[in-house]
Amino acid sequence: MDVSHFKNHFSHKLSNYKLTYSSYPDGDFGYLERVVIEGPDKVAGIDFWSRGWLDIDIYDLVLDQQVMNVLIEPAETQKKEEELIKFMRILLDCG
Structure with missing residues:
Protein backbone atom coordinates (compact mmCIF):
# COMPACT_ATOMS: atom_id res chain seq x y z
CA MET A 1 0.00 0.00 0.00
CA ASP A 2 1.31 3.42 -0.93
CA VAL A 3 0.15 7.00 -1.30
CA SER A 4 -1.35 6.29 -4.74
CA HIS A 5 -3.73 3.77 -3.10
CA PHE A 6 -4.85 6.52 -0.71
CA LYS A 7 -5.29 9.01 -3.56
CA ASN A 8 -7.29 6.54 -5.68
CA HIS A 9 -9.56 5.12 -2.97
CA PHE A 10 -9.88 7.62 -0.13
CA SER A 11 -8.83 11.21 -0.89
CA HIS A 12 -11.88 12.08 -3.00
CA LYS A 13 -14.09 11.49 0.06
CA LEU A 14 -12.28 14.23 2.01
CA SER A 15 -13.60 17.24 0.10
CA ASN A 16 -14.09 19.23 3.34
CA TYR A 17 -10.41 18.86 4.20
CA LYS A 18 -7.21 20.39 2.88
CA LEU A 19 -4.77 17.66 1.79
CA THR A 20 -1.05 18.38 1.51
CA TYR A 21 1.33 15.82 0.02
CA SER A 22 5.07 15.75 0.66
CA SER A 23 7.98 13.35 0.19
CA TYR A 24 11.20 12.73 2.09
CA PRO A 25 13.94 10.49 0.63
CA ASP A 26 15.71 9.44 3.85
CA GLY A 27 13.17 8.54 6.51
CA ASP A 28 13.46 6.01 9.34
CA PHE A 29 11.83 3.26 7.25
CA GLY A 30 13.06 4.31 3.80
CA TYR A 31 11.48 6.79 1.42
CA LEU A 32 8.54 8.58 3.06
CA GLU A 33 5.39 9.90 1.39
CA ARG A 34 3.27 11.95 3.80
CA VAL A 35 -0.30 13.19 3.59
CA VAL A 70 -1.16 3.63 15.02
CA LEU A 71 2.03 2.31 13.43
CA ILE A 72 1.46 -0.76 11.27
CA GLU A 73 4.16 -3.23 10.29
CA PRO A 74 4.82 -4.13 6.63
CA ALA A 75 3.38 -7.67 6.91
CA GLU A 76 0.05 -6.48 8.35
CA THR A 77 -1.62 -5.87 4.99
CA GLN A 78 -5.19 -6.47 6.18
CA LYS A 79 -4.70 -4.27 9.23
CA LYS A 80 -3.53 -1.40 7.02
CA GLU A 81 -6.81 -1.42 5.09
CA GLU A 82 -8.87 -1.79 8.29
CA GLU A 83 -7.09 1.13 9.96
CA LEU A 84 -7.51 3.35 6.88
CA ILE A 85 -11.24 2.63 6.95
CA LYS A 86 -11.33 3.48 10.67
CA PHE A 87 -9.35 6.65 9.88
CA MET A 88 -11.92 7.69 7.28
CA ARG A 89 -14.84 6.97 9.62
CA ILE A 90 -13.33 9.21 12.29
CA LEU A 91 -12.65 12.06 9.85
CA LEU A 92 -16.11 11.79 8.33
CA ASP A 93 -17.77 11.33 11.76
CA CYS A 94 -19.23 7.97 10.79
CA GLY A 95 -18.50 6.26 14.10
Whole structure:
Protein backbone atom coordinates (compact mmCIF):
# COMPACT_ATOMS: atom_id res chain seq x y z
CA MET A 1 0.00 0.00 0.00
CA ASP A 2 1.31 3.42 -0.93
CA VAL A 3 0.15 7.00 -1.30
CA SER A 4 -1.35 6.29 -4.74
CA HIS A 5 -3.73 3.77 -3.10
CA PHE A 6 -4.85 6.52 -0.71
CA LYS A 7 -5.29 9.01 -3.56
CA ASN A 8 -7.29 6.54 -5.68
CA HIS A 9 -9.56 5.12 -2.97
CA PHE A 10 -9.88 7.62 -0.13
CA SER A 11 -8.83 11.21 -0.89
CA HIS A 12 -11.88 12.08 -3.00
CA LYS A 13 -14.09 11.49 0.06
CA LEU A 14 -12.28 14.23 2.01
CA SER A 15 -13.60 17.24 0.10
CA ASN A 16 -14.09 19.23 3.34
CA TYR A 17 -10.41 18.86 4.20
CA LYS A 18 -7.21 20.39 2.88
CA LEU A 19 -4.77 17.66 1.79
CA THR A 20 -1.05 18.38 1.51
CA TYR A 21 1.33 15.82 0.02
CA SER A 22 5.07 15.75 0.66
CA SER A 23 7.98 13.35 0.19
CA TYR A 24 11.20 12.73 2.09
CA PRO A 25 13.94 10.49 0.63
CA ASP A 26 15.71 9.44 3.85
CA GLY A 27 13.17 8.54 6.51
CA ASP A 28 13.46 6.01 9.34
CA PHE A 29 11.83 3.26 7.25
CA GLY A 30 13.06 4.31 3.80
CA TYR A 31 11.48 6.79 1.42
CA LEU A 32 8.54 8.58 3.06
CA GLU A 33 5.39 9.90 1.39
CA ARG A 34 3.27 11.95 3.80
CA VAL A 35 -0.30 13.19 3.59
CA VAL A 36 -1.36 15.94 6.00
CA ILE A 37 -5.13 16.39 6.31
CA GLU A 38 -6.49 19.61 7.84
CA GLY A 39 -10.12 20.32 8.65
CA PRO A 40 -12.11 22.65 10.88
CA ASP A 41 -12.18 20.22 13.82
CA LYS A 42 -9.52 17.59 13.09
CA VAL A 43 -5.98 17.41 11.78
CA ALA A 44 -4.40 14.15 10.68
CA GLY A 45 -1.44 12.59 8.99
CA ILE A 46 -0.62 9.42 7.15
CA ASP A 47 2.96 8.30 6.51
CA PHE A 48 3.58 5.74 3.77
CA TRP A 49 7.09 4.27 3.99
CA SER A 50 8.88 2.52 1.12
CA ARG A 51 9.71 -0.41 3.41
CA GLY A 52 6.00 -1.02 3.94
CA TRP A 53 5.36 0.68 7.28
CA LEU A 54 2.21 2.79 7.68
CA ASP A 55 1.72 5.45 10.36
CA ILE A 56 -1.71 7.03 10.93
CA ASP A 57 -2.72 9.70 13.44
CA ILE A 58 -5.66 12.02 14.06
CA TYR A 59 -5.90 14.92 16.49
CA ASP A 60 -9.36 16.22 17.42
CA LEU A 61 -9.16 19.99 17.91
CA VAL A 62 -12.54 20.18 19.67
CA LEU A 63 -11.69 17.47 22.21
CA ASP A 64 -8.07 18.69 22.35
CA GLN A 65 -6.76 15.13 22.20
CA GLN A 66 -5.30 12.55 19.90
CA VAL A 67 -8.04 10.12 18.83
CA MET A 68 -5.98 7.78 16.66
CA ASN A 69 -2.30 6.90 16.58
CA VAL A 70 -1.16 3.63 15.02
CA LEU A 71 2.03 2.31 13.43
CA ILE A 72 1.46 -0.76 11.27
CA GLU A 73 4.16 -3.23 10.29
CA PRO A 74 4.82 -4.13 6.63
CA ALA A 75 3.38 -7.67 6.91
CA GLU A 76 0.05 -6.48 8.35
CA THR A 77 -1.62 -5.87 4.99
CA GLN A 78 -5.19 -6.47 6.18
CA LYS A 79 -4.70 -4.27 9.23
CA LYS A 80 -3.53 -1.40 7.02
CA GLU A 81 -6.81 -1.42 5.09
CA GLU A 82 -8.87 -1.79 8.29
CA GLU A 83 -7.09 1.13 9.96
CA LEU A 84 -7.51 3.35 6.88
CA ILE A 85 -11.24 2.63 6.95
CA LYS A 86 -11.33 3.48 10.67
CA PHE A 87 -9.35 6.65 9.88
CA MET A 88 -11.92 7.69 7.28
CA ARG A 89 -14.84 6.97 9.62
CA ILE A 90 -13.33 9.21 12.29
CA LEU A 91 -12.65 12.06 9.85
CA LEU A 92 -16.11 11.79 8.33
CA ASP A 93 -17.77 11.33 11.76
CA CYS A 94 -19.23 7.97 10.79
CA GLY A 95 -18.50 6.26 14.10
